[in-house]
Amino acid sequence: GENVEQHPSTLSVQEGDSAVIKCTYSDSASNYFPWYKQELGKRPQLIIDIRSNVGEKKDQRIAVTLNKTAKHFSLHITETQPEDSAVYFCAASMNSGYALNFGKGTSLLVTP
Amino acid sequence: NAGVTQTPKFRILKIGQSMTLQCTQDMNHNYMYWYRQDPGMGLKLIYYSVGAGITDKGEVPNGYNVSRSTTEDFPLRLELAAPSQTSVYFCASSDSYNQPQHFGDGTRLSIL
Numbered sequence: 597g598e599n600v601e602q603h604p605s606t607l608s609v610q611e612g613d614s615a616v617i618k619c620t621y622s623d624s625a626s627n628y629f630p631w632y633k634q635e636l637g638k639r640p641q642l643i644i645d646i647r648s649n650v651g652e653k654k655d656q657r658i659a660v661t662l663n664k665t666a667k668h669f670s671l672h673i674t675e676t677q678p679e680d681s682a683v684y685f686c687a688a689s690m691n692s693g694y695a696l697n698f699g700k701g702t703s704l705l706v707t708p
Numbered sequence: 709n710a711g712v713t714q715t716p717k718f719r720i721l722k723i724g725q726s727m728t729l730q731c732t733q734d735m736n737h738n739y740m741y742w743y744r745q746d747p748g749m750g751l752k753l754i755y756y757s758v759g760a761g762i763t764d765k766g767e768v769p770n771g772y773n774v775s776r777s778t779t780e781d782f783p784l785r786l787e788l789a790a791p792s793q794t795s796v797y798f799c800a801s802s803d804s805y806n807q808p809q810h811f812g813d814g815t816r817l818s819i820l
Contacts, residue, residue, distance in 0.1 A: 602750075628806035639798065639811040640751070647806070685750055694758060694805050695741060695766060698750035 600688050602699030609676050610707055617702045619686035620668040628689040629662060629669050630696070635682045643684075644671070676706045709734050714799050714812035721789045721819045729784040729815050731799030739802045740782040741809065742766075742774065744795040751798065757782055758805075789819045 602619045609615050619629075630645035646653045646660045646669065653660050657676075662669040669688075673680055683703050687696040715730045733740065738759045743751040753766030757776040771793055773785040782801075786793060796816050800809040 600750075630808060639813050641811070642808045645808060689806050694739065694764070695753050695756050696809065698743075698752075700748070700750045 600686060600697045600699045602686050602702055604702060605700065606703045606705070608705045608707065611676060611678060613676055615671075615673045615676050615680070615704055615706075617671045617684055617686070617704075618668060619670070619688075619699050620666075621688040621697070622667065623688065623691050623697075624667065625691040626688040628696075629660070630687050631660060631671050632685045632687065632698075633682045634685065634701075640685060673704075676704075678706050678708055680704060681706045711735065712799055712801055712810050712812035714797075714815050716815060717813065718816045719818070721786075721817065723789060723791065723819060725789050725819075726785070726787050727789070729786075729797055729799075729817070731782045731784065731812060732780050733782075733799075733801040733810070734780065735801060735803070735810065736779060737801035737803050737810075738779065739804060739807075739809075740776065741800045741802075742772070742782070742784045743798045743800065744768065744793075745798060745814075746795050754784065754797075786817075791819050793817065794819045 599622045627648035632640035633643045634640045657674045659672040683701045685701045686699045712733045741756045742754040755774040757763045799812045802809045
């Protein structure tokens with residue numbers, strides 16, 4: 597399948613700081629980019645998504661930016677809280693349009 | 709609405725045994741997916757379906773089979789269990805392509 601690379605694999609920040617997670621993708625036909633949060637032992641849950649006709653989207657403390665030319669997109673979490681601690685996955689739609697390619701995840705730890 | 713329901717939640721199999729992982733959704737979604745998640749890795753697509761009677765292979769289909777006789781149900785069959793199939797299996801559904809995927813709670817499968 598097409599590759600989605602995600603960095604960093606682990607990220608530790610202090611409460612109140614910002615966290616940024618970056619992903620790159622290889623398929624120029626990808627046009628849908630969701631982000632999922634997965635707490636330990638739980639299901640992945642969608643936190644925000646962006647489509648290729650939009651460069652930035654924001655939902656309260658969470659924002660996602662997309663650079664289609666460079667084929668990368670990023671998740672920004674501001675004013676982090678301990679409950680933001682989880683594994684975050686980026687994904688990009690496959691060229692078939694039917695499914696997603698996921699990154700390997702970023703383990704975010706927010707310390708009080 | 710229950711969303712996406714997976715059974716069983718946990719299972720231990722012996723090498724060579726067979727089993728079916730059940731997945732049902734009550735959102736009337738056309739698209740359904742099976743992923744496996746290995747430790748420290750992202751989600752890898754096993755099979756997906758775009759509607760009743762239509763299924764297709766994902767990135768890692770070997771050793772698995774699926775069927776989709778109804779909109780609601782999308783079972784995953786392991787015919788001859790192997791240790792390499794030890795993983796957490798997630799079922800997901802979406803209304804259409806490039807739409808948010810809703811995940812079940814997962815099935816934790818160990819093959820010994």
